[in-house]
Amino acid sequence: MRGVVLLSVLLCAAYRIALSATTGLLENGNFELAPSASSMNGTVVVGRYAIPGWENDGFIEYIKSGQKQGDMLLVVPEGAYAVRLGNEASIKQNIKVIKGMYYSITFSAARTCAQEERLNITVAPDSGVLPIQTVYTSSGWDNYAWAFKTESDVITLIIHNPGVEEDPACGPLIDAVAIKALYPPRPTNKNILKNAGFEEGPYIFPNTPWGVLIPPNIEDDHSPLPGWVVESLKAVKYIDSAHYSVPQGRRAVELVGGKESALAQITRTIVGKTYRLSFSVGDANNSCAGSLVVEAFAGKGTLKVPYASKGSGGFKRAALTFRAVSNRTRIMFLSTFYTMRSDDFSSLCGPVVDDVKLLSIRKP
Ligand SMILES: *[C@@H]1O[C@H](CO)[C@@H](O)[C@H](O)[C@H]1NC(C)=O
Numbered sequence: 001m002r003g004v005v006l007l008s009v010l011l012c013a014a015y016r017i018a019l020s021a022t023t024g025l026l027e028n029g030n031f032e033l034a035p036s037a038s039s040m041n042g043t044v045v046v047g048r049y050a051i052p053g054w055e056n057d058g059f060i061e062y063i064k065s066g067q068k069q070g071d072m073l074l075v076v077p078e079g080a081y082a083v084r085l086g087n088e089a090s091i092k093q094n095i096k097v098i099k100g101m102y103y104s105i106t107f108s109a110a111r112t113c114a115q116e117e118r119l120n121i122t123v124a125p126d127s128g129v130l131p132i133q134t135v136y137t138s139s140g141w142d143n144y145a146w147a148f149k150t151e152s153d154v155i156t157l158i159i160h161n162p163g164v165e166e167d168p169a170c171g172p173l174i175d176a177v178a179i180k181a182l183y184p185p186r187p188t189n190k191n192i193l194k195n196a197g198f199e200e201g202p203y204i205f206p207n208t209p210w211g212v213l214i215p216p217n218i219e220d221d222h223s224p225l226p227g228w229v230v231e232s233l234k235a236v237k238y239i240d241s242a243h244y245s246v247p248q249g250r251r252a253v254e255l256v257g258g259k260e261s262a263l264a265q266i267t268r269t270i271v272g273k274t275y276r277l278s279f280s281v282g283d284a285n286n287s288c289a290g291s292l293v294v295e296a297f298a299g300k301g302t303l304k305v306p307y308a309s310k311g312s313g314g315f316k317r318a319a320l321t322f323r324a325v326s327n328r329t330r331i332m333f334l335s336t337f338y339t340m341r342s343d344d345f346s347s348l349c350g351p352v353v354d355d356v357k358l359l360s361i362r363k364p
């Protein structure tokens with residue numbers, strides 16, 4: 001009997017570690033556990049281990065929602081607390097993972113001054129500098145994803161502000177940090193493309209209904225949206241059915257960056273064969289109304305798909321037939337226009353793409 005209890009306690013503990021290592025907020029990932037009063041000087045955090053769960057370096061402030069900065073009221077999306085990273089400041093945490101697997105990090109950040117702000121995310125030996133200059137929400141907070149492959153059982157995640165602003169009170173706010181294991185999908189005999197329905201991707205916070213930005217990853221090796229890369233300057237937004245209208249399954253992408261955000265996948269094809277690329281174009285039910293156009297590219301084939309959006313959800317199918325001219329074909333989508341939400345003119349929006357299929361066909 002005692003053995004059974006002990007075993008179930010052990011299993012329970014193992015399960016908790018496994019769970020915490022694969023999906024969800026990191027330890028004190030939303031910074032709701034505060035430093036002790038003796039580790040604070042006003043809003044400034046004193047000491048490397050003052051914030052439970054984290055190790056910090058440099059000028060870090062612990063911000064309460066509703067705190068004022070000049071004329072600006074700082075509002076925190078997840079809970080009531082966030083941290084601000086001053087010039088060259090960083091926060092880090094060790095995370096138990098499974099060696100050799102892919103993971104994505106999702107975090108919410110807001111810039112506080114007009115300067116060009118960036119964040120440098122590191123899980124050695126990988127690192128990526130994410131621009132947080134363009135704001136995609138009216139709240140000022142955006143969620144960002146970044147992915148890496150593990151080389152050991154415990155990794156150290158570092159979020160670093162490489163900025164050197166004159167005003168030390170400038171610097172990005174970080175509110176919530178989560179992790180999710182990625183299972184890179186394989187093509188099947190029903191679809192040559194990988195992750196063609198975008199079902200596999202980064203963690204989406206249940207409480208922040210503004211999707212997750214997949215940043216351009218020109219210099220990174222790993223995509224938080226397995227199979228796909230964002231090839232241009234601006235991010236693509238990853239959305240879920242809990243907060244948006246999604247054509248198929250639980251996830252989709254919204255092309256929020258106009259011609260500056262191109263989503264692409266390079267796939268194997270056989271030279272001379274004819275292929276049919278089909279996909280859904282719609283809107284996310286987020287007041288993104290107007291004449292939306294998605295441009296699809298495959299080999300030398302292109303297709304413009306107009307979609308008259310009322311901003312209240314819905315989609316249609318489109319298809320492009322092309323002959324492969326190479327044994328690798330780039331499939332790419334972008335939005336022709338920039339669009340703003342009609343309920344809230346400060347945020348960019350765009351057409352939704354989902355349920356992409358690529359198959360070879362007999363000559364039509
Ligand atoms: C608290 O910060 C002020 C400057 O803002 C500094 O003068 C003071 O020495 C600090 N106190 C401690 C205990 O570090």
Ligand SMILES: *[C@@H]1O[C@H](CO)[C@@H](O)[C@H](O)[C@H]1NC(C)=O
Binds near residue numbers: 120127160
């Ligand atoms: C980002 O951090 C990594 C690791 O600390 C470092 O090698 C890299 O130079 C940093 N990049 C910038 C732009 O600060």
Ligand SMILES: *[C@@H]1O[C@H](CO)[C@@H](O)[C@H](O)[C@H]1NC(C)=O
Binds near residue numbers: 314
């Ligand atoms: C769009 O959102 C509204 C309100 O949130 C909801 O009632 C409606 O069912 C949604 N429509 C679609 C197509 O998802």
Ligand SMILES: *[C@@H]1O[C@H](CO)[C@@H](O)[C@H](O)[C@H]1NC(C)=O
Binds near residue numbers: 325326327328
């Ligand atoms: C196709 O792939 C082979 C190697 O797998 C390569 O030698 C050849 O040049 C490729 N052909 C084209 C047209 O890309």
